[in-house]
Amino acid sequence: xxxxxxxxxxxxxxxxxxxxxxxxxxxxxxxxxxxxxxxxxxxxxxxxxxxxxxxxxxxxxxxxxxxxxxxxxxxxxxxxxxxxxxxxxxxxxxxxxxxxxxxxxxxxxxxxxxxxxxxxxxxxxxxxxxxxxxxxxxxxxxxxxxxxxxxxxxxxxxxxxxxxxxxxxxxxx
Amino acid sequence: xxxxxxxxxxxxxxxxxxxxxxxxxxxxxxxxxxxxxxxxxxxxxxxxxxxxxxxxxxxxxxxxxxxxxxxxxxxxxxxxxxxxxxxxxxxxxxxxxxxxxxxxxxxxxxxxxxxxxxxxxxxxxxxxxxxxxxxxxxxxxxxxxxxxxxxxxxxxxxxxxxxxxxxxxxxxxxxxxxxxxxxxxxxxxxxxxxxxxxxxxxxxxxxxxxxxxxxxxxxxxxxxxxxxxxxxxxxxxxxxxxxxxxxxxxxxxxxxxxxxxxxxxxxxxxxxxxxxxxxxxxxxxxxxxxxxxxxxxxxxxxxxxxxxxxxxxxxxxxxxxxxxxxxxxxxxxxxxxxxxxxxxxxxxxxxxxxxxxxxxxxxxxxxxxxxxxxxxxxxxxxxxxxxxxxxxxxxxxxxxxxxxxxxxxxxxxxxxxxxxxxxxxxxxxxxxxxxxxxxxxxxxxxxxxxxxxxxxxxxxxxxxxxxxxxxxxxxxxxxxxxxxxxxxxxxxxxxxxxxxxxxxxxxxxxxxxxxxxxxx
Numbered sequence: 001x002x003x004x005x006x007x008x009x010x011x012x013x014x015x016x017x018x019x020x021x022x023x024x025x026x027x028x029x030x031x032x033x034x035x036x037x038x039x040x041x042x043x044x045x046x047x048x049x050x051x052x053x054x055x056x057x058x059x060x061x062x063x064x065x066x067x068x069x070x071x072x073x074x075x076x077x078x079x080x081x082x083x084x085x086x087x088x089x090x091x092x093x094x095x096x097x098x099x100x101x102x103x104x105x106x107x108x109x110x111x112x113x114x115x116x117x118x119x120x121x122x123x124x125x126x127x128x129x130x131x132x133x134x135x136x137x138x139x140x141x142x143x144x145x146x147x148x149x150x151x152x153x154x155x156x157x158x159x160x161x162x163x164x165x166x167x168x169x170x171x172x173x
Numbered sequence: 174x175x176x177x178x179x180x181x182x183x184x185x186x187x188x189x190x191x192x193x194x195x196x197x198x199x200x201x202x203x204x205x206x207x208x209x210x211x212x213x214x215x216x217x218x219x220x221x222x223x224x225x226x227x228x229x230x231x232x233x234x235x236x237x238x239x240x241x242x243x244x245x246x247x248x249x250x251x252x253x254x255x256x257x258x259x260x261x262x263x264x265x266x267x268x269x270x271x272x273x274x275x276x277x278x279x280x281x282x283x284x285x286x287x288x289x290x291x292x293x294x295x296x297x298x299x300x301x302x303x304x305x306x307x308x309x310x311x312x313x314x315x316x317x318x319x320x321x322x323x324x325x326x327x328x329x330x331x332x333x334x335x336x337x338x339x340x341x342x343x344x345x346x347x348x349x350x351x352x353x354x355x356x357x358x359x360x361x362x363x364x365x366x367x368x369x370x371x372x373x374x375x376x377x378x379x380x381x382x383x384x385x386x387x388x389x390x391x392x393x394x395x396x397x398x399x400x401x402x403x404x405x406x407x408x409x410x411x412x413x414x415x416x417x418x419x420x421x422x423x424x425x426x427x428x429x430x431x432x433x434x435x436x437x438x439x440x441x442x443x444x445x446x447x448x449x450x451x452x453x454x455x456x457x458x459x460x461x462x463x464x465x466x467x468x469x470x471x472x473x474x475x476x477x478x479x480x481x482x483x484x485x486x487x488x489x490x491x492x493x494x495x496x497x498x499x500x501x502x503x504x505x506x507x508x509x510x511x512x513x514x515x516x517x518x519x520x521x522x523x524x525x526x527x528x529x530x531x532x533x534x535x536x537x538x539x540x541x542x543x544x545x546x547x548x549x550x551x552x553x554x555x556x557x558x559x560x561x562x563x564x565x566x567x568x569x570x571x572x573x574x575x576x577x578x579x580x581x582x583x584x585x586x587x588x589x590x591x592x593x594x595x596x597x598x599x600x601x602x603x604x605x606x607x608x609x610x611x612x613x614x615x616x617x618x619x620x621x622x623x624x625x626x627x628x629x630x631x632x633x634x635x636x637x638x639x640x641x642x643x644x645x646x647x648x649x650x651x652x653x654x655x656x657x658x659x660x661x662x663x664x665x666x667x668x669x670x671x672x673x674x675x676x677x678x679x680x681x682x683x684x685x686x687x688x689x690x691x692x693x
Contacts, residue, residue, distance in 0.1 A: 003352075109205040128213070131206065132220030142232040145205050152234050161231050167269040168227050 010037075011047030012062065018055030019047055020062045027070035031119025052117065057110040060100075064123055067096060101130045105147060205234060211242075219245035228271060240277030248285045248301065255290035262368050263287075271304045279319040280308035303640065321365060331356050336693035337362070347371050349639040353379065365445045371400055372417075380404070388412045394465065414486045417469025418642065427469050429479040435465075435486045441626075444488075464490040471495040477504040481537070484513035491516055497524045506533040508564040510573045521560075528559050534567040534574065570629055582637060 008024040010033065027033045030173050033048060041120050042048040050058060076088065103110065108130055115123035144151055155163070162169050191432045206214070217227040218240060227240045255263060262396055266648040283305035285298055298315060305313055313336060317324050322343040331339075332355040339356075340363040351369070352360050353376035361381045369389050373396045374382075388411035389395045395415040407415075414433050467490040470476060476497070480487055487508060497503075503524065509517045509532070522529070563581060567574050570593070578591060 017550075033356075046678075080577075097184075105205065109208075111211075123434050124216075127216045129220045131217045135221060136225065140228065143229070143232060149207065149233050150235070151232075153231075153292070156229070164464075165230075168224065168230070 008043065009044070009098045011045070012048045012058060013047045014055040014058040015050065015052055017054050020055075020058060020126055022062050022066060023069065025073075026062075029065045029068060029120050029122070031121075034119075047061045050118070051115075054110070057107075057114045057122050060107075061114050061118065061120070061123065064100065065120070067100075068093075068122065097126055103130070105134075111154065120142070180478075183624045205487070206648075209492070212238060214239055215243050218243050219247070222249055223247055223270065224266065241274045243274070244279065244281040244285045244661055246280065246305070248283075248287070250286070250288040250290070252288055253548070254288055255292065255296075257292040259289050259293055260292040260294045260296055264294070265316060266623060267301060268297065271301065276308075280305055280309070280589055282312035282314075282467040283310045284314040284316075286314070286316040287321070289318045295324070298324070302326070302331075306333040306336060309333070311335050312338045312340075314340040314342075315344060316340070317344055319343055319366060322368065326350050330354065332385055334358060336382045337361065341367055343367065348373065351375065369415075371395055375399075377401060382406070384408065384410065389415050398467070412597065416465050419472075420469055421472050422471065423473040424475045427456070427479075428466060428470075429477075430484045430486060431481050433484065435484065435489070461555065464493050464495065466490055466494050468493070471497050472499060473497070474499050475502040476500055478508075479504075479506045479533075480508040481502075484508060488516060490493045491519050494519055494523050499524070500524045500527055502529045502531075503527055504531040504533065507536050510534065510577070517577070518580070526559055528561045530560060531560070531563075531564045532566065532577065534565065534571075536568075561590060564594060565591065566594045568595065570633075578633070 009021050010024045012033075013024070014020070019076040028037070033042065036048055036065075036079045046147060050127070053061075055092040071089065075089060103111070103112075108127055112124065112127035112131075131147075134146055138146065141151075143149065154170065175629060206217075214236070216352070218229065222247060226243060229236045230238065230240060234328060248263075250259075250263065253259065262528070273410055275299065278574055287296060287298075288298060296318075302313065302315065310333070323345060324343070325345040325347070326341075328347040328349045330349045330352045334356075336356050337358050338361040338586070339359060342364075343366040345368040348371040351371045351374045353362075355374070357380050359376055361383075362376070362379055363383045364387050365385045366385075367384070367387045369384075369387055370391060372393070375398045378401055379399045380401055382399060382402055382404075383406040384398070385406070385408040385465070390412040392413070394413050396418055397419060398418045400418075401422055402420045403422050403424050404418070405417075405423065408427070408429045409431050410669050411432060412434050414430065414435055425459075465486055467487070478487060488511075505520070509520065517532075521530075546650075555649075565574055565577065574593070579593060
């Protein structure tokens with residue numbers, strides 16, 4: 001943060017009435033907050049009400065925004081020519097992301113919904129990546145168990161799927 | 174039923190993106206993922222390897238056809254070496270996939286990343302590229318392994334109004350393919366390890382070009398004709414250095430030259446041999462003896478020119494050095510003072526608005542010649558009148574640095590504005606830099622300047638200051654002498670006046686006396 005710049009805080013209020021204060025610049029990662037501030041709202045003491053998102057989930061989203069804002073601010077301050085450092089920082093942030101999102105399905109789902117409603121692209125991608133990661137390398141039945149997907153095929157249909165598309169199933173994993 | 178054409182990710186650059194509409198589900202529901210929209214699930218699928226994404230069709234009825242409108246396709250060999258059987262299987266799989274996916278579903282990105290394949294049968298990459306473009310792909314990537322770098326992309330020009338970014342790695346490219354006249358939206362082209370066998374790279378719309386480790390084998394030189402280019406990176410081209418045509422919108426350029434076929438024989442001893450017949454010094458294609466690189470770079474605002482000292486193309490270009498009328502920031506390395514300091518001075522004479530100059534002098538010179546006599550600023554004035562900061566990164570405070578400082582201070586740049594930073598090269602040329610590290614300065618590690626060097630530097634500064642004082646004193650002395658001389662001169666003149674008066678009076682007196690004598 002450049003010295004002399006006034007520090008502006010924004011308050012986000014969850015559906016269950018918990019408030020979270022964060023730097024406006026960090027909150028601007030959300031397209032929804034960006035839009036609200038652009039029309040001149042949300043800077044007051046009442047804050048920005050975030051409907052449908054509980055305090056527990058919102059706290060996670062705030063952690064993500066703060067981390068990504070600090071990382072971006074640090075990258076701006078760095079020597080632009082130091083490519084190696086940039087790559088290392090990027091890798092470090094990715095590692096942080098992966099650890100941050102290493103959650104069970106329920107929480108992950110809540111965060112995905114929250115990130116989507118708030119319009120935080122990076123977090124949406126991260127959640128989707130995590131869901132894909134949970135499916136990777138698993139058989140259909142393993143994925144069903146992991147993600148609680150109900151098998152609603154009839155036994156004929158199931159047999160038909162493999163018969164219909166041998167080009168998919170001939171490649172063994 | 175065909176799902177609507179996905180537009181979610183295509184407007185991601187425009188800021189607010191609402192990927193999908195999901196209603197929050199009460200907790201405890203078993204299949205919470207199932208509450209997401211098709212679009213959201215397809216977004217999840219795009220992070221899976223393609224075969225696994227397609228196989229999700231066996232999960233449930235909901236998932237049965239989801240893969241058919243996935244916006245991102247990642248064709249990979251999954252890190253395996255493919256034999257003939259493997260290539261056939263891959264072809265069968267991808268061909269089926271492309272034919273069976275919904276045709277109306279737009280493709281946002283298509284990545285083809287294959288490991289080594291050893292086979293008489295080739296993967297149908299050319300076909301897949303065409304198909305991806307038919308599906309309106311915006312981003313297209315083709316990465317082959319270094320083991321298959323003789324794979325030739327079909328020499329037909331690409332035709333797409335949607336393609337914005339193209340990335341190619343380890344493929345052979347020819348004339349028609351590199352003519353992007355039919356891709357009016359193309360803004361970014363990245364080529365790594367490609368063999369470019371084309372006379373021209375042509376695009377009216379391209380804004381960013383990155384070529385790393387590409388070989389250019391063509392006679393005459395490959396011409397890079399990209400009038401809208403804003404950012405250029407040309408790292409370690411092989412073969413004959415390509416010729417840059419005029420790029421009026423260029424802002425930044427990074428050039429790094431190491432091994433190229435541009436030699437003349439005279440370069441060991443200071444540059445061009447001035448023979449039109451010489452393939453490298455003289456003609457570029459026609460009979461024009463113009464610049465290869467520098468002319469095309471002359472509109473840029475920020476420039477980094479790296480080369481190993483024996484690379485000769487820059488020094489050749491200096492013969493026809495253009496004026497860099499917008500250049501604000503310049504970085505040069507050892508090559509600019511490889512033999513003597515003339516090249517550096519040449520640059521400073523053609524950069525009228527330069528403010529920041531960085532010199533990376535990590536490698537010691539081989540056969541450095543100290544310039545005969547000292548640089549005379551009145552004879553060849555620097556154009557760089559706005560030079561503010563000079564940074565010299567050097568391993569040793571050698572005679573080059575010494576002379577650079579001397580010359581810059583002769584010109585009038587304060588010693589405080591010159592920063593000297595000590596750097597150490599990593600062992601030789603680092604071979605294992607990650608390929609995607611892309612642009613960047615040569616590997617330097619900064620070390621604090623040792624007390625000895627500091628002392629040396631201080632002594633040089635002291636010496637210079639002392640010399641200045643001495644000069645000043647000498648000047649003063651000379652001035653004093655001059656004054657004295659003038660005083661003497663004026664006195665002499667006065668005496669002369671008096672003398673001449675006396676003589677005239679005397680002669681008058683003599684004349685009158687003689688008249689008196691004759692009359693009497």
